[in-house]
Amino acid sequence: MRLHSLVLKDISRRKIKLLVAVLGVAVASAALVAVVTTFSAATDSLYEESNNFGANIIVRPEVKTIPLLAGSTSMGSLLVGENYIEESEIPRIYTIMDSSKLSAVAPRLYGVAELGNASVVIMGVDPEEERKLKSWWKVRGDWISTEGAGQTEVMIGSDVATPMGLTEGSSITLRNGNISMDAQVTGVIESTGGNEDAYVILPLAASQHLLGREGKVSSLEVRALCNTCPVEEISMQIEEKFPGLEARSMSQIVRNELAIVEHIRSSAMAVSIITLLVSTLTVASTMLASVNEKLKEIGIMRAVGASDAQVVSMLLFEGAIIGAVGGIIGFVMGTIASSIAAPLLVQVTPLPMWSILLPVTGVCVLTGMLASILPAKRALGVDPAEVLRSV
């Protein structure tokens, strides 16, 4: 028999009485787990959304009269000015200081062309770079390939495809003035709810030819490699390299949203930490009551050789067990609670966060031990001779 098995026997004898303390810890742990699970799911989904927004930075000619619609890809329809970026200038972007953080630089040329009797917005892209940014597009059929010798390939948005009865494999003819271009639809982009639903997307060179804008680009969408990159910093570096261009962070909106979530998260954390403190009191008062009940037994143990340190270690161990059991129960409760609440609150369905099981249980164990310091002091404060005498 070991010291700790003595404690376990004692706990199993008084389990009903200790239930209050265990539940106290469990509630606190559940709150903590629910908050962490819900909010990290929310931030994860925002980060994902920020990826879906595409690049972090939009670079385009300075056009002060046109309001910047950051966070959406509506630049195409707005870009009616005569200002363009020279395609040959683009590689210079890789000379900025933080060039190693650039993971994609996607040039685009916007314009309007005739398709049948209708006008459509066309967007010329570098398919390879564009695909890095729009990896989340669901394309029926295939992405267009970088222009080769064969026929021009285009991808069309669902708002173009459906009314015109076009699908992958259809052949179309695009016209702009007296320039006409035969192309084949390789893929249809399933509706994203974004502007691309109305676009006809084709390789950059083809669009330049069609629009009569050889060597010109309307804008660049630049993605930095990481979510936490100093996007503003990179924007500034780009603007320095390219006088007359402006670079704007597109993740602004997402980051605003993140800031709000962070704010709510910290309030919720504060609440769960208060819960944890309150639970410390619950555990402490339960343990204090149990120590008072056990003063005689503690006296006996000291009379038969328990040292002060052993008495304290038994009580701390008891607190730790209460904390651990409460913490684990709380983890389960909190995980269930967040799986119910998170879809309603932040429109995400979180998975159980196994990674926080250990830290949360650890915090609860510490709480339990912290709560047993006072009872332990009380136990040591009593003279064993005194307890044993008073029978």
Place this chain on the structure above:
Amino acid sequence: MSDGNNMIRIQGAGKRYPMGAGEVEVLRGISLDVKKGEFVSVMGQSGSGKTTLMNLIGMLDSPSEGTILIDGNDITLKPQKELVGLRRRTVGFVFQQFHLIPSLTAYENVALPLVFAGEKDNGAVDIALERVGLSHRKEHKPAELSGGEQQRVAIARAIVMKPKILLADEPTGALDGTTGSMIISLLRSLAGEMTVIMVTHNRELAMLSDRIVNLVDGNIAE
């Protein structure tokens, strides 16, 4: 004066407790020698300081003045921390109310001192239980044992570490006559191997010891 034969040597020991604004003097200038293996009974009226004396010898309490030598060591000079270890190895306690831990079996109760001392069992518990004639009861909890059996478990717990001194404070106080005599004869049989000091109100039982010490108002009247 050679004290090579003395297990306990008390010299001018006094004990005062604070009481309200003043103090109450429970023991005054007590001197007492107890030989190795001796069986001593302590008698005296209620409140005369018998338990206080036992607690001093058992190192659960320290005297306000005087010295107490246990097996040649002056325990009044030792810091509290050392006393725990010394107490484990030197004294075993038996109380009137048995004071067993209710959630533990007889075997586990007897094993407690070994647990706290961090020692391996090595059969010591079985030997102690056999010594008190309770080998067949070791898996029983205190509530499933008679008073006499509980007291025998308590005695087994007191002797499991093979202490030099066994302190029994009214060990028969909660038992009927026959059971009481049985406990005393058990103590009698242990004396010799160890020094036994027993507090009792029963003169007949006290007669079974080697010597009777009478406490009157905190003084010894032998």
